Amino acid sequence: MALLSTTAIVLGGIRLGEADRLITFFTHHKGILKGVAKGARRMKSRFGASLEPFTHCTLIVFEKPGDKLARINQCDIIRPFQPLREDWNSIERASRMVDLVSQMAPEGEPNTDIFHLLLQGLEYLEEKKDPALSIMLFINRLIMYSGYQPHWESCQNCRQIFKSGNRQTLYFSASAGGALCAHCGSSAVTLIPMSHGTRAFLSASQKMDYAKAHRLRPSLDIQKQCEAIFKNTLAYITGKSEQRFTRKTVSAFQTPSG
Ligand SMILES: [Zn+2]
The missing domain is CATH 2.40.50.140 (Nucleic acid-binding proteins)
Incomplete structure (x- = not known):
């Protein structure tokens, strides 16, 4: 032994x-x-x-x-992390973080980046500064630390480099490896529309450390697009859609007999 x-x-x-x-x-x-x-x-x-x-x-x-x-x-x-088990919103948010790590990390293999990210993510949730942002930044880094790095700076089909002043709608596809330009994206199906603001936010927040990225202030539209992009990416990596937390699962932990 x-x-x-x-x-x-x-x-x-x-x-x-x-x-x-x-x-x-x-x-x-x-x-x-x-x-x-x-x-x-x-x-x-x-x-x-x-x-x-x-x-x-x-x-x-x-x-x-x-x-x-x-x-x-x-x-x-x-x-x-007792405060994270005291109300349903906190339980749901923290459960989303630990569930994603359960799904993304392989058994028996260390990944210290993910370990420190999870710890930091729970700390930020406990501080309750901006939980929605803490989760978005967490997922964006978790995807990167899992070995999948989407490309944000150029079209993954025609290779044109995106200019910041460009207002055309872009697209995202996890299977294509990241962003696609308006022309390449319009000819394909099941792509996720993405603004230049969303592209810039995802790219910048992966380059900054987790704490500093909390200074970013993504609009509601950007947050919605990020959720769709995460859903697409997580399904692509794990081969299944994200299993969202159920109250029954966590309530099992709340009692001594659980
Ligand atoms: Zn293109």
Whole structure:
């Protein structure tokens, strides 16, 4: 048996048998890791609140070669992110972040960029400055850190470079690799219309760090176009549409018996 000690973020969990829970973590050292917490559903569990979703913790697990599930030995809270579990809006937003990481990150492979992004994303949600913007910036970076880099500066078909003064509608296609000009986009189907403002916002926010990008102020139109572009890109990368959070899923975490 190998002992692994790592920092981690709790992505979620389900009941297992009478008294145990199966917890999914995003760990600093190994990416997604699933582990069994023995006795976690008992009232006086030694794990306390450390396995609640969104919790940033230090984790010690035993791993047996050949076993898919680790055994959770110890979990200590670094930051509980308790305010994110106190109202439905916060639960929904934070759940969207952890669900996307669950879908995008492969099991057992570390990705420290995604780990730090998720931590920072939850911190910004907890501060409640501009949650809608925090989520948009989070998804835009997550796409990049997952290894998919859309191209924003030129048409992915005819290669013309976009000029900032150009007011023509552009298009986006994840399968084409990014932006398309009005001419190339108009001849294809299932493309997403995109203004130059949206293109500039997505391009700039991927170049700035997460904190600095919070200074950007995208209009409502830009935000709507970004949502459509994200939906298209996430479906292209994962091969399925984004599975949106359901209240039932998270309510399962809210009770000691969950
Ligand atoms: Zn073109």
